[in-house]
Amino acid sequence: MITRLRLLSLVIAALAFLQVSKAENLDGSTQAVGNAEAVRLYSEAEAYVSNMSEGEYSYDYLQFYWKRAQSNVDRIRRVYPTSPTARALDRGDLRLGSYSLDYFKNNVLYNLELKRLASFDDVNCAIFLYGRNESRNDSRRDAALASIAEVLARRQRWEEALRFPVLPAHHRLLIRSIYKIAAYYGASDIKRRIRSDVNPSEWRSDGFDELDAEGIALQGRPRAELYEYVSRHPVDEVRDAALKGVVEREMIIRRFERSRVSFRDTIQTTHLPVMNTSLRDKIPQVAARLYGANIDRAEPILEMYAASQGRAPSPEASAEAQSAYLDFLYQEGRMDSLASYVRDNDLRGPTRRDAELKVIEILGEAGERSEAKAAREAFASEFPNDGDEAALAEFEGRIRSTTDKFEAHRDSFADLPISDPCVLAVAIMDWSLSPTRSQRGATPWDAVVTRFAGGFLDLPRPKSAAVGDASSTVKPY
Numbered sequence: 502m503i504t505r506l507r508l509l510s511l512v513i514a515a516l517a518f519l520q521v522s523k524a525e526n527l528d529g530s531t532q533a534v535g536n537a538e539a540v541r542l543y544s545e546a547e548a549y550v551s552n553m554s555e556g557e558y559s560y561d562y563l564q565f566y567w568k569r570a571q572s573n574v575d576r577i578r579r580v581y582p583t584s585p586t587a588r589a590l591d592r593g594d595l596r597l598g599s600y601s602l603d604y605f606k607n608n609v610l611y612n613l614e615l616k617r618l619a620s621f622d623d624v625n626c627a628i629f630l631y632g633r634n635e636s637r638n639d640s641r642r643d644a645a646l647a648s649i650a651e652v653l654a655r656r657q658r659w660e661e662a663l664r665f666p667v668l669p670a671h672h673r674l675l676i677r678s679i680y681k682i683a684a685y686y687g688a689s690d691i692k693r694r695i696r697s698d699v700n701p702s703e704w705r706s707d708g709f710d711e712l713d714a715e716g717i718a719l720q721g722r723p724r725a726e727l728y729e730y731v732s733r734h735p736v737d738e739v740r741d742a743a744l745k746g747v748v749e750r751e752m753i754i755r756r757f758e759r760s761r762v763s764f765r766d767t768i769q770t771t772h773l774p775v776m777n778t779s780l781r782d783k784i785p786q787v788a789a790r791l792y793g794a795n796i797d798r799a800e801p802i803l804e805m806y807a808a809s810q811g812r813a814p815s816p817e818a819s820a821e822a823q824s825a826y827l828d829f830l831y832q833e834g835r836m837d838s839l840a841s842y843v844r845d846n847d848l849r850g851p852t853r854r855d856a857e858l859k860v861i862e863i864l865g866e867a868g869e870r871s872e873a874k875a876a877r878e879a880f881a882s883e884f885p886n887d888g889d890e891a892a893l894a895e896f897e898g899r900i901r902s903t904t905d906k907f908e909a910h911r912d913s914f915a916d917l918p919i920s921d922p923c924v925l926a927v928a929i930m931d932w933s934l935s936p937t938r939s940q941r942g943a944t945p946w947d948a949v950v951t952r953f954a955g956g957f958l959d960l961p962r963p964k965s966a967a968v969g970d971a972s973s974t975v976k977p978y
Contacts, residue, residue, distance in 0.1 A: 527580040539577045539586035543595065546570035550598035550605070555955060559947045560617040567613060570597055571606055572975045600957070606973045611963045614972035619950045623933045624652055626946040630922035630929075633953060637923070638670065641889075645923035646671055647678040648930035651772070654682035655934060659691050677707050684709075684716035685774055710734045711742035718746025721777025724787065731791055737798055740791045744799055747782050748806045750775050752825065755809070759832045762903065771901065771934050816846050820855035823848065827856065831863045839863060840872075854884060858894040865898025868905030873898070877918075889924040892917060896928050900935040907932075909940040915948035922953050 526535035549570040553563055574597070577587050589595050590602060597605045619629030631645045646667065653662035662679045676695060683691040692713075699709065714734070717727045731743050753775050757764050768775040784806050788799045801819050808814045808826035811833075830839045838845075843856050857880050864873035873895045881888035896917060899907045907913075909932065919925045929949075932938055963969040 525583060527582075530581075532583070535581040536584045536586070539581040539584040542573040542577050543586050543590075546573035546597060547595075550600070555957070556948075556951045559943070560613065560620045560950065564610075564613050564617050567610060568973065568975050571610060571973050574602060574606075607962050607969050608960045609957045610973040611969055612957065612960045616950050616954060619954075620944070620946040622944075623929050623946065624649065626949055627652070627926040627929045629950065630926040630953065633922045635668075641921055641923045641927075643671070643674055645926040645930075646674060648927045650675050650678035651682055652930045652933055654679050654691075655686075659688075673703060673707055677709070677712075680709055681712050684712040685719055687716065687720060708738060708742075710736075710739050714739050714743040715746035715749075718743055719750050719774060719776065721750065721775070721780040724782070728790060737795075740798070741802065744788055744791055744802050747787050748784060748802055749773060751782055751784060752806065752809045754778055754781070756828070756832060760903070769936050771897075771931055771936070813846075816848055816852075818852075820852050823852060823856045824859045827859045827863060831867065836867070836869075854887070857883075858890060861891055862894040862898040865895040866902045867898075868902055870905075889919045889921045892919045893924055893928055897931060900932050900937065903937065906937055906939060909938070909945050911943040911945055912948050914945045915952045925949070925953075 525532050528535075530538065546569075549566040553566055555563065574590060577584065578590060581587055586595070593601065596602065600609055615629075619625055627645065627649050631642065631649060634642075650662050650665065653659075653665070659679070662675075665675055667675050676699065680692065680695050682688070683695070696704070696709070699707075704710070714727070714730055717730055727743055727747075731739055753768055753770060753773065757768055764778060766776065766778055768778060784803065788803060789796060792799050801822070804814055804818055805822040805825045808818070808822045809829055811829050812826075814822040814826055827839060827842060830836075830842065839860060843853055843860065848856050857876070861873055861876045861880060864876055877888075877891040877895050880891040884891075896907075896919075899905070914925065914929060914932075917925065917928060919928060963972065
């Protein structure tokens with residue numbers, strides 16, 4: 502019996518040796534079959550990379566096939582290691598498209614993953630644009646951060662907004678931007694949470710109480726509650742915010758009435774909500790109640806309200822008052838007066854600049870595309886550093902239009918004449934909040950990423966091997 506078992510073991514060992522000699526590849530194939538399969542895998546991988554280019558396909562689609570190209574290369578090396586193709590890969594004789602194998606795996610696929618994530622949706626795209634230059638610290642980049650925080654908060658993505666990674670210098674702006682939305686929409690839990698984390702000195706200097714006052718006004722809560730809140734925070738800035746909220750609310754309601762746009766209990770604009778529209782304020786009486794004997798301080802806000810009702814402001818009036826009057830002219834159909842307003846009233850300095858931007862915005866809203874373009878180009882010639890602001894103003898008008906509705910297509914945002922990625926981030930976020938937003942066809946975010954980060958040359962490697970492996974490996978399925 503023992504002899505038979507020994508003989509059987511020898512036979513099995515011999516057969517195993519013969520099988521290994523016959524099948525020299527990991528999948529059990531012969532050398533000839535393995536060589537042919539290695540050639541096929543490489544040819545397929547090379548075709549994926551050479552025949553599929555950035556800009557012609559979405560990053561999601563591109564990544565799907567380029568990661569499979571890398572998978573083919575990995576399979577050749579693992580399963581057919583003695584094939585001529587595997588040896589050529591090891592020597593560096595073969596490439597994928599114009600890329601060396603190491604660069605493709607560690608640089609191209611990693612950055613392709615970043616681009617795919619950036620093109621996933623509107624918020625990701627705006628975050629990508631905001632992060633193009635992390636060392637920037639200016640008002641345009643601050644505006645982009647505030648816009649991103651607003652969109653996240655408006656979509657109830659509070660945790661993402663609160664954890665959004667920013668430098669310490671920008672953290673207070675982030676928190677205030679989130680709190681503003683919580684105050685406008687009455688998100689009490691978020692307000693309490695933020696209040697517990699903000700020290701009292703920053704709370705006062707960053708104007709959180711003012712946001713609460715403005716929110717109470719916009720929500721149309723009982724005015725006794727508003728007056729009581731102001732009495733508990735008896736500072737001029739809180740009074741200003743309360744009156745501003747009341748005036749903003751009334752201006753929006755009257756604008757919709759003038760435009761004959763139907764609404765019910767709530768009006769949602771791009772940035773401001775108006776609730777309980779049945780409550781209408783008598784602005785002079787509210788101002789008198791809020792300011793008492795100090796009513797002169799309310800004059801700039803009251804002048805803005807009067808301008809919105811058709812009283813032309815003086816040339817020295819604030820930019821807000823000029824803007825309100827220009828909007829009144831548009832609502833009344835007085836486009837000729839609108840076009841000549843800045844010149845006829847001899848506006849100067851920053852007030853003139855802001856008024857001209859408002860005119861561009863209104864022309865965009867009115868669907869006067871050729872006139873808006875001419876005004877934008879004239880503005881850019883006069884203010885060479887502010888051409889992006891003019892393009893943004895025109896775009897803001899277009900997305901607000903109810904007669905010439907803006908519809909986003911694949912290249913709509915990439916084709917905007919805006920060169921600063923942070924300004925474009927603001928445009929994208931404002932569009933995403935617009936009540937009239939509309940999109941058709943392919944999503945427009947791939948084209949934006951291609952415009953601002955196109956190409957795969959001279960790209961950085963991932964900071965860790967784990968990240969590199971995750972971005973270059975196909976998950977099993």
